Amino acid sequence: xxxxxxxxxxxxxxxxxxxxxxxxxxxxxxxxxxxxxxxxxxxxxxxxxxxxxxxxxxxxxxxxxxxxxxxxxxxxxxxxxxxxxxxxxxxxxxxxxxxxxxxxxxxxxxxxxxxxxxxxxxxxxxxxxxxxxxxxxxxxxxxxxxxxxxxxxxxxxxxxxxxxxxxxxxxxxxxxxx
Amino acid sequence: xxxxxxxxxxxxxxxxxxxxxxxxxxxxxxxxxxxxxxxxxxxxxxxxxxxxxxxxxxxxxxxxxxxxxxxxxxxxxxxxxxxxxxxxxxxxxxxxxxxxxxxxxxxxxxxxxxxxxxxxxxxxxxxxxxxxxxxxxxxxxxxxxxxxxxxxxxxxxxxxxxxxxxxxxxxxxxxxxxxxxxxxxxxxxxxxxxxxxxxxxxxxxxxxxxxxxxxxxxxxxxxxxxxxxxxxxxxxxxxxxxxxxxxxxxxxxxxxxxxxxxxxxxxxxxxxxxxxxxxxxxxxxxxxxxxxxxxxxxxxxxxxxxxxxxxxxxxxxxxxxxxxxxxxxxxxxxxxxxxxxxxxxxxxxxxxxxxxxxxxxxxxxxxxxxxxxxxxxxxxxxxxxxxxxxxxxxxxxxxxxxxxxxxxxxxxxxxxxxxxxxxxxxxxxxxxxxxxxxxxxxxxxxxxxxxxxxxxxxxxxxxxxx
Numbered sequence: 001x002x003x004x005x006x007x008x009x010x011x012x013x014x015x016x017x018x019x020x021x022x023x024x025x026x027x028x029x030x031x032x033x034x035x036x037x038x039x040x041x042x043x044x045x046x047x048x049x050x051x052x053x054x055x056x057x058x059x060x061x062x063x064x065x066x067x068x069x070x071x072x073x074x075x076x077x078x079x080x081x082x083x084x085x086x087x088x089x090x091x092x093x094x095x096x097x098x099x100x101x102x103x104x105x106x107x108x109x110x111x112x113x114x115x116x117x118x119x120x121x122x123x124x125x126x127x128x129x130x131x132x133x134x135x136x137x138x139x140x141x142x143x144x145x146x147x148x149x150x151x152x153x154x155x156x157x158x159x160x161x162x163x164x165x166x167x168x169x170x171x172x173x174x175x176x177x178x
Numbered sequence: 179x180x181x182x183x184x185x186x187x188x189x190x191x192x193x194x195x196x197x198x199x200x201x202x203x204x205x206x207x208x209x210x211x212x213x214x215x216x217x218x219x220x221x222x223x224x225x226x227x228x229x230x231x232x233x234x235x236x237x238x239x240x241x242x243x244x245x246x247x248x249x250x251x252x253x254x255x256x257x258x259x260x261x262x263x264x265x266x267x268x269x270x271x272x273x274x275x276x277x278x279x280x281x282x283x284x285x286x287x288x289x290x291x292x293x294x295x296x297x298x299x300x301x302x303x304x305x306x307x308x309x310x311x312x313x314x315x316x317x318x319x320x321x322x323x324x325x326x327x328x329x330x331x332x333x334x335x336x337x338x339x340x341x342x343x344x345x346x347x348x349x350x351x352x353x354x355x356x357x358x359x360x361x362x363x364x365x366x367x368x369x370x371x372x373x374x375x376x377x378x379x380x381x382x383x384x385x386x387x388x389x390x391x392x393x394x395x396x397x398x399x400x401x402x403x404x405x406x407x408x409x410x411x412x413x414x415x416x417x418x419x420x421x422x423x424x425x426x427x428x429x430x431x432x433x434x435x436x437x438x439x440x441x442x443x444x445x446x447x448x449x450x451x452x453x454x455x456x457x458x459x460x461x462x463x464x465x466x467x468x469x470x471x472x473x474x475x476x477x478x479x480x481x482x483x484x485x486x487x488x489x490x491x492x493x494x495x496x497x498x499x500x501x502x503x504x505x506x507x508x509x510x511x512x513x514x515x516x517x518x519x520x521x522x523x524x525x526x527x528x529x530x531x532x533x534x535x536x537x538x539x540x541x542x543x544x545x546x547x548x549x550x551x552x553x554x555x556x557x558x559x560x561x562x563x564x565x566x567x568x569x570x571x572x573x574x575x576x577x578x579x580x581x582x583x584x585x586x587x588x589x590x591x592x593x594x595x596x597x598x599x600x601x602x603x604x605x606x607x608x609x610x611x612x613x614x615x616x617x618x619x620x621x622x623x624x625x626x627x628x629x630x631x632x633x634x635x636x637x638x639x640x641x642x643x644x
Contacts, residue, residue, distance in 0.1 A: 078322070119397070127385055139369045
């Protein structure tokens, strides 16, 4: 079963710049970074790791469009189709300007919640999920670079050396079942 | 990495490190509440009790317990509704608009301002719901469901229905924005927790957050989009609130300037309330290093700007009333200024137009005691603005036989005081159980370790990683 186990090597840092530099160095050596864990968003680190920009924006647009269409169709159904009303002497099929506010609000509502839900699905976050941490302080002031031992071009020595050169506080290895 | 100009004040003072940020901001959550907290919370609970009692009276006895009458059918309740909704505008404005403008000073105030937004909108919602009379069925009438009220459906041509959609969307999107922004901080508290209950609660709400860069990358996209859609949302909400008045044909209400004027007023009052709360909170929770005088100064400038916009709107309204040549419109405005409610009008003018101009003086903008005083003045002024718009426009009807005066009963005053109870109860609980400052964002604007060391030697302008 040993072959099924996943082995990781972690470099633990206390400086965001050092994380950035070691990720850049390792990428230059051709090593794939499994992930990094940071207490705050380190801008540019995702690009340095080679993560593509998220497609959540497309999802948000689709959700917004659904909200917009829902609002228009529903208002037309109510005010023109199902139970037409003459209000203020205006023709019963000419209500469109007064549909704008509700259409706008529903577009925003669907975008926000649709995108929120997509975000939670995509990041597999759910209420009560038990976190998997390398170090308790990774949500406080420490930064972790995680590399899988099976990664492309993995050379333990080289990785260790890079971590040490960049001033890692600690280097850890861990094995997971599955 | 971004370059921070040396002429800019540092956003976090006292040479704090990331660990200091966690310690300082988690301290109030992890220690026993202070006597001051119990005192404040107790007072808030008493006011909340008043709210429950007066609302029960309004429901069981009816709206006869209020001072409203046939001519002035909208009065204290709608005044307070607009007052609270206005206060609810600063939070999302700070977190959304200032995020889009990359204003980093928002980072230490956005969390508490957003909390304030949510609590203020909750207070606001009470008024129209109870004004509907039968609160146990009223909210159902507002939903787009077939009903037996004359027409089969709700009326999508009515600004009151637009308001239902606007306020509920604003509340739920603000709540989502607030909660999403808090997840990384909840994880920080979870990982510091020492008792199983704390661990369980914060674990439940932090959704397994581990600070993975892959998650952060998506999180940043979500924050940006949420900010992008919240910005027009904030503007739309008070625009629609103003349409409750502007789409009617009452002299004094029927003006096209209302939407921008209400939005400016809402931001003005919202920042007033944010300052009221933060001037105290930074002192009590010892957060002066994060909410600096510079932050207060920046907020005072927003107050100065929006206060001037509101002043301009008042003058424009007056000019247009005269220029339109409509006698009813002219009378409505003359009556505001010199009629029986002249004191309300002049309170509004003094508090909203003249007093914010004092913030041109830099020394006063940087004096917390003065700022606190002024923030109360702004709150009072904005309450009077809504009172003036609503009551003085209505009380002199077209027919002089319908002319009346309006004064609130003790039940109405009780509801208003009670909403402060609700607001502060929520705020005290928030300050007790949730991080009042966005820790992860504040950490991101601290100088990184390697640069902090460089700066010590060179006295060079700060380079801030972000």
